[in-house]
Amino acid sequence: MGSAALQPNWQDMLTDDVLTEYVTNGVIFLPQALHPEWLMLIELGMIRVMDNTAQTKHRFFQGQPGEFIETVRNFDVTPEIQRLLYDSPIADMLGAVIGSDNVWLYSEEFFIKEGGNCARTPWHQDMPYWPLEGSQLGSMWITLDKLPKAETLEFVRGSHRQTRYDGFDPGAVNEDPTRPFYGVDMPPLPDIEAERDKWDIVSWDITPGDVVIFHPGLLHGGGPTSEGRRRRTITVRCYGDDVVYAERPPSRPTVPLTPGLSLALKPGDPLRHPYYPRLRPLPENQRAI
Numbered sequence: 568m569g570s571a572a573l574q575p576n577w578q579d580m581l582t583d584d585v586l587t588e589y590v591t592n593g594v595i596f597l598p599q600a601l602h603p604e605w606l607m608l609i610e611l612g613m614i615r616v617m618d619n620t621a622q623t624k625h626r627f628f629q630g631q632p633g634e635f636i637e638t639v640r641n642f643d644v645t646p647e648i649q650r651l652l653y654d655s656p657i658a659d660m661l662g663a664v665i666g667s668d669n670v671w672l673y674s675e676e677f678f679i680k681e682g683g684n685c686a687r688t689p690w691h692q693d694m695p696y697w698p699l700e701g702s703q704l705g706s707m708w709i710t711l712d713k714l715p716k717a718e719t720l721e722f723v724r725g726s727h728r729q730t731r732y733d734g735f736d737p738g739a740v741n742e743d744p745t746r747p748f749y750g751v752d753m754p755p756l757p758d759i760e761a762e763r764d765k766w767d768i769v770s771w772d773i774t775p776g777d778v779v780i781f782h783p784g785l786l787h788g789g790g791p792t793s794e795g796r797r798r799r800t801i802t803v804r805c806y807g808d809d810v811v812y813a814e815r816p817p818s819r820p821t822v823p824l825t826p827g828l829s830l831a832l833k834p835g836d837p838l839r840h841p842y843y844p845r846l847r848p849l850p851e852n853q854r855a856i
C-alpha cells in the first residue's frame with residue numbers, strides 16, 4: 568500500500584459542529600490530521616533554519632535556565648517550508664476553517680524548546696502584533712514531539728471575541744511577562760498565569776500528527792517543558808479574502824518586520840503584498856508540469 572492511501576481525511580474532520588466550535592471558541596483540535604511525511608518536511612526545514620546563521624534566532628529568557636528559541640518568517644529562504652506550505656493540506660485545512668477559497672500566508676514561526684525545563688511562552692494574543700484586521704484568520708500549531716497537555720499551547724476559550732489587549736514585550740519577559748509592547752491604545756495583558764482558575768483554559772495532549780487551529784485574537788500561552796522534554800513546534804498563520812491592512816501604534820514595529828508595507832498600503836486596503844504569498848489556489852509556478 569502506497570503512503571497516499573494512508574493520507575488522513577481532514578475533510579471529514581471539519582464537520583459543521585467543528586467549524587462552529589472554531590467561531591465560538593476560537594480553537595479546535597484535530598487528531599491525526601497530518602501525514603508523517605509533512606512532519607518530516609517540518610523537521611528538515613527546522614534543521615536548515617537552525618543551521619542558517621543569516622536567519623535571526625530570538626532567545627526568550629536569554630541566559631536564564633528556561634531559555635528557548637523563536638524564529639519567524641523562514642519561508643523565503645527554506646525550500647522545505649515552501650514545499651510544506653504549497654504541497655501539504657495545511658493551507659486547504661486553514662482555508663476550510665476560515666471559510667475562504669483564497670488563502671495567503673501571513674507568516675510561519677518556530678518555537679523550539681530543547682533540553683528540558685524551558686520556560687512558558689507568555690500569555691498573549693497575536694493580533695496586536697499584526698498590521699491587519701478582518702475575520703478570516705487562522706493559525707495551525709504543529710509539534711514534532713509527543714506532549715502532555717500541560718506542556719502544549721494553552722488557550723482561553725472565546726477570548727478572540729472579547730478584549731483586545733496590548734502584546735507582551737519579548738525583551739522584558741524576564742522581569743514581567745505582561746509588560747506592554749506598544750504601551751498605548753490597548754489595555755495591558757492580565758496576569759493569566761497568576762489566576763488560572765479565573766480563565767476558561769483549554770489544551771490537549773498531543774501525539775505527532777495532531778494539530779490545533781486557533782484564531783490569532785485568542786489569548787494563548789505555551790506551557791513550559793519538563794525535565795528532558797523536547798518541544799519543537801511550528802505555527803503556520805494564514806488569512807483569507809476579508810483581511811485588510813491596518814496600522815499599529817508607531818511606538819514599536821509589528822512582528823514580523825515588514826519594512827515598506829506601510830508605504831504600499833493604506834488602512835483598509837486588502838492585504839495584498841509580496842510579503843504575503845498566496846498559497847491557495849496554488850500559484851501556477853508551484854504546479855507540477
Ligand SMILES: O=C(O)CCC(=O)C(=O)O
Pocket residue numbers: 676678688693706708720787788789790800802
Ligand atoms: O508554542 C508556543 O509556545 C507558542 C506559540 C505561539 O504563541 C503562537 O504560535 O502564536
